[in-house]
Amino acid sequence: MSLLSSQYIKGEDLIIGHGSHQYKVDLHWGALNANYYPVNDCHEMVIDRKGRIFLLTNHTQNNVLIYDSAGKLIDSWGTTYPGAHGLSIKNEGGEEFLYIADNNRHEVIKTTLEGREIMVLPYPKESGKYENANQYIPTETAIADNGDIYVADGYGSQYIIQYSAKGELLNIFGGRGEENQHLDNAHGICIDQRDPKNPQLLVTDRMKNQLKKYTLDGQYLDKIDLPGAYICRPVIKGEYVYLATIWSGDGGSNTGFISILDKNNQLISAPGGMKPTYTNGQLNPMHQALKLFHHPHDVCVDQDENLYVPQWNAGQTYPIKLIRV
Amino acid sequence: MACSSKSYQGLVQSQEIALSNPIIKIDSVLFKEQASIRVLAAYQDAAIRYTTDGSEVKATSPLCPNLLLVDKSTDIKCKAFHPKLKASETLDFSVRKVSSIQPEILLTSSEAKSPYLGKGMAALSNIKKGEINFKANQEWLGFQNDVIQFDLLFEKAIDCEQITLSTLCDHNSWIFNPSKIELVVGYDVIASKTIESPATKQAADFQFLALPVSTSIKEASLKIYMDNIPEWHSGKGTTPWFFIDEIIVE
Numbered sequence: 001m002s003l004l005s006s007q008y009i010k011g012e013d014l015i016i017g018h019g020s021h022q023y024k025v026d027l028h029w030g031a032l033n034a035n036y037y038p039v040n041d042c043h044e045m046v047i048d049r050k051g052r053i054f055l056l057t058n059h060t061q062n063n064v065l066i067y068d069s070a071g072k073l074i075d076s077w078g079t080t081y082p083g084a085h086g087l088s089i090k091n092e093g094g095e096e097f098l099y100i101a102d103n104n105r106h107e108v109i110k111t112t113l114e115g116r117e118i119m120v121l122p123y124p125k126e127s128g129k130y131e132n133a134n135q136y137i138p139t140e141t142a143i144a145d146n147g148d149i150y151v152a153d154g155y156g157s158q159y160i161i162q163y164s165a166k167g168e169l170l171n172i173f174g175g176r177g178e179e180n181q182h183l184d185n186a187h188g189i190c191i192d193q194r195d196p197k198n199p200q201l202l203v204t205d206r207m208k209n210q211l212k213k214y215t216l217d218g219q220y221l222d223k224i225d226l227p228g229a230y231i232c233r234p235v236i237k238g239e240y241v242y243l244a245t246i247w248s249g250d251g252g253s254n255t256g257f258i259s260i261l262d263k264n265n266q267l268i269s270a271p272g273g274m275k276p277t278y279t280n281g282q283l284n285p286m287h288q289a290l291k292l293f294h295h296p297h298d299v300c301v302d303q304d305e306n307l308y309v310p311q312w313n314a315g316q317t318y319p320i321k322l323i324r325v
Numbered sequence: 326m327a328c329s330s331k332s333y334q335g336l337v338q339s340q341e342i343a344l345s346n347p348i349i350k351i352d353s354v355l356f357k358e359q360a361s362i363r364v365l366a367a368y369q370d371a372a373i374r375y376t377t378d379g380s381e382v383k384a385t386s387p388l389c390p391n392l393l394l395v396d397k398s399t400d401i402k403c404k405a406f407h408p409k410l411k412a413s414e415t416l417d418f419s420v421r422k423v424s425s426i427q428p429e430i431l432l433t434s435s436e437a438k439s440p441y442l443g444k445g446m447a448a449l450s451n452i453k454k455g456e457i458n459f460k461a462n463q464e465w466l467g468f469q470n471d472v473i474q475f476d477l478l479f480e481k482a483i484d485c486e487q488i489t490l491s492t493l494c495d496h497n498s499w500i501f502n503p504s505k506i507e508l509v510v511g512y513d514v515i516a517s518k519t520i521e522s523p524a525t526k527q528a529a530d531f532q533f534l535a536l537p538v539s540t541s542i543k544e545a546s547l548k549i550y551m552d553n554i555p556e557w558h559s560g561k562g563t564t565p566w567f568f569i570d571e572i573i574v575e
Contacts, residue, residue, distance in 0.1 A: 011338035012409060025337040249348065274367045289367035290410070291343040323336070 015325060016290065018276065021240070021260050021269035023307065023322035025292065029071040030055065030308070030318035037062055037076060042310030042319055044087035044233075045300035048096050048113060053300060055310055055319060056087040056100065063100075064115065069302060071321065077115035081105070086140035086188075086233075087298075092147065092165075099141040101151065106133040108141055108151050121151070124161050127172045140233050142189045142201065144216065152203060154187040160203060160218065173218030174203070181220035184208055188233020191216075192241075194263060202234045202241070211241075211265070224265045228286035229273075231259060237301040239263040244296035244309060248273060249287040256293040258309065258322070259286075271307075271322060272296075293320075343411035347373045347389075347403050351420060354454055354531075355491070355571060360420040362393040366405050371413075375403040382415055398422045398489075398575060419533055421489060424574045428477035433546070434470060441467025441568065448570060449475075454531070455570040459493060459500075464570045467500075471564060473549040475572065482543040483574070488516075488536045490549070491571035495529035496558065501565035504552035506536050510545045522555050533573075547572065 013024045030042075039057040046054050052074060055065045063078025078084070083104025090097055097118065100109045108121040123136035130136055139154030147165025160183075162171040174183045185206035192200045192213075200221065201214040209229050213221040230247040241261040248255045257273030267276040267283055274289040294314035299307050307322040350363040366373050374382050375389040382404040389403050398421045405413040427450045437443065441459070443466040444451070455464035477488075494502050501523070508516040516538045551567055554560040 011340050014337045014339045014342055027337055028334045255345070275369050287348050287367045288345045289369075289371075291345055291413075292337070 014290075014292075016292065016322070017258075017260070017271035018269040021271070022325050023271055024325055026071075026321040026323060029321035030067065030310075031071070032065070032073055032318060034316065037065060037073060039065070039316055039318060041312040042297065042314075042317075043085050043312065044298040045308050045310050045319060046087050046089040046098070047300055047302055048089060049091065051303065052113075053302070053308060054087065054089070054098065054113075056081075056084050057310075058082060058084045064098075069306075081109070083137075086138065086152075088141045088143060090143035092143075099143060099149065101138040101140055103137045103139070103155055106136045106138070106156075108138055108149070119167055121149070121163060121167050124159075124169050124172060126169055127159075127161065129157060129159060129172060129175070139186070140188045142191050144191055144199075145193075148216075150189055150191075150201060152186045152189040154183075154185055154204070154206075158183040158186050160186065160189065160201070160214070162218065171218050173214070180212070180223060181214075183212065188231070188243075190234045190236055192234075192236060194236065194239055202236075204231050204233055204243075206230050206232070206246075211243075224261070225283060226259065226267060226286065227283055229259050229267075229270075232297050235299050235301060237305065241265065242299040242301055242307065244298050245270075245273065245286075246295045246297060246312065249285070253313075254291070254294045255288040256296045256311075257286075257288050257290075258293070258296055258299060258307065339409040340411065344368050344371050344405040344407055344413040346413050346416045347405050349403070349416065349418060351418070354419070355421050355423050355573060357423055357425055358396065360395045360422075362395065362401070362420070364389045364391060364393055364403060368405065368407060368410070371405040371407045371410075373403050373405050375401060377401055384412070395420055396422070421491070421533060421573055422575060423571075424483070424485075426479065426481075426483050427574060428479045428572075430572060431476040431478065432474070433476050434472055434474040435468070437466040438469050438566075441465050441566075443570065449572045451571075453570075454491065455493065455568070459495070459498070459568060465493060465568045466570070468567045468569075469564050470567075471551055473551070473567060475547045475549075477542070477545050477547060477572070477574070479543050482541045485538040485540065485542050486575050487538050488547065489571075489573040489575060490534040490536070490547075490569055491573060492532045492534055493529070493568040493570070494527060494532050495568075496523070496526045497529065499554065499558075499560050499563075499566050500568050501551070501554065502532060502534065503549045503567060505550040506534060507548045507550075508536060508538060508542075508545050509548055510542060515540060515542075515545070522552060524555075525557065 040059040053067045062076040063081040066075040083102040086101030088099045110119040123133040137155035140152040142150045149163040160174040188204040211224040231243040243259040258271040260269040295312045297312040310319040348365040373389040374386040
């Protein structure tokens with residue numbers, strides 16, 4: 001141990017991000033023994049009331065890995081989710097449930113935190129918009145306070161589908177096209193209740209580098225331009241929106257960073273990316289600034305506003321922790 | 326030092342992390358008078374240094390201005406540096422000056438293969454480049470022949486330094502560079518260049534194939550020879566595609 005200490009060169013902790021949202025980086029936080037708990041793509045993460053952090057990976061040895069905040073593995077389950085992509089958590093009357101969007105199964109599956117399946121939502125045949133399940137490749141879900149389930153078909157036909165808590169089809173909107181309400185890679189969705197009197201849906205339009213706003217019944221409202229930022233899903237904590245930005249610039253490999261928007265949906269910090277600047281109210285095109293992230297796919301925020309970042313196509317690496325400074 | 330069930334490996338240190346590449350925006354890769362290139366460091370406070378003589382960029386190379394103005398064909402290398410971080414990779418790019426006297430270009434071998442018909446022969450001298458996503462626009466001419474020949478006819482004899490072919494190489498799409506380029510006047514080969522067959526698959530990229538000429542020409546034929554696809558490729562033994570979007574006379 002002392003030999004290691006004498007060889008240790010004192011350096012400087014890297015700090016990434018800008019302004020009010022800056023972080024130090026722990027690359028090893030989520031690392032596990034890949035012989036026992038392997039991962040492929042680490043897609044999404046959520047945190048429960050007890051502070052346990054759930055990671056969703058498309059490795060069917062253990063689709064769900066559950067960590068404590070120190071990165072110690074508490075539990076694992078899941079062998080039937082080969083296309084595990086989207087993960088949301090919702091407190092429903094005191095009990096929390098997970099919603100998994102599976103690309104390969106073309107389904108959304110509701111489970112308990114222990115992995116017991118409660119409900120399966122197949123492709124919305126009755127909407128008349130789909131000829132078969134293969135056209136439906138759901139990427140994400142968002143659950144409203146009244147239990148309604150919104151599903152983003154981000155790799156399929158680009159619709160947003162609204163179900164009741166029991167799984168009855170209520171509405172379908174979005175889809176492909178050239179107008180503002182249409183979507184191109186609707187990768188993520190969340191419910192924005194920062195203005196409690198005016199809840200909205202925030203939907204990712206990744207190929208256009210935009211977030212789109214809709215009412216809860218699917219009326220298009222507005223868009224937020226984030227040029228150069230290929231964003232995944234929006235995650236809201238407090239007044240801020242956190243978005244893993246999987247590619248940047250011209251969209252080449254290994255160009256990811258994290259985007260953080262304030263209550264006015266202005267980009268105020270880009271950990272791993274260049275400092276955000278605006279000219280005449282327009283965001284200047286964003287690029288990665290440091291070769292730290294490969295392809296960040298989600299951001300999970302804990303009660304201390306630390307961030308956890310799982311990555312897609314990153315050499316089967318485990319999630320990184322960004323420690324708020 | 327805190328010990329937990331995982332060995333303590335600490336927080337990321339600045340000196341372990343490299344800068345991302347400089348960001349460049351070129352108004353036109355092919356130009357007649359001047360090219361302007363905007364060069365920006367992605368990481369605030371990083372310094373971009375550059376060379377234009379083909380040498381490697383070092384921490385002592387000159388600082389690159391935010392706006393680089395170039396009035397001749399240049400190969401530029403640039404790199405980002407910061408005292409607390411690792412330097413970026415080197416970013417290589419080229420801009421090419423096009424002679425104000427351009428030939429009429431006639432295709433005398435087989436036709437370009439649909440759908441890669443460009444905008445006809447005019448595409449080869451319109452100083453508009455195709456894109457790496459070659460289906461995106463109509464600037465590329467695509468051929469699938471062993472020999473492709475263009476006749477270049479100038480209004481009057483010009484002193485030609487070199488002829489550069491602006492091509493696309495995309496092995497995933499079976500698009501390869503030629504094995505040989507010749508410039509022929511009458512029966513004489515006045516300039517020739519062989520290109521080594523690639524040993525491994527390369528990422529899609531633009532290529533400038535420069536054929537030094539250094540002589541006066543008025544009428545000449547440009548002959549492009551294509552070898553069969555190499556052994557290591559799934560299309561081995563067949564004729565590859567050849568994509569060209571400009572013939573640049575310098």
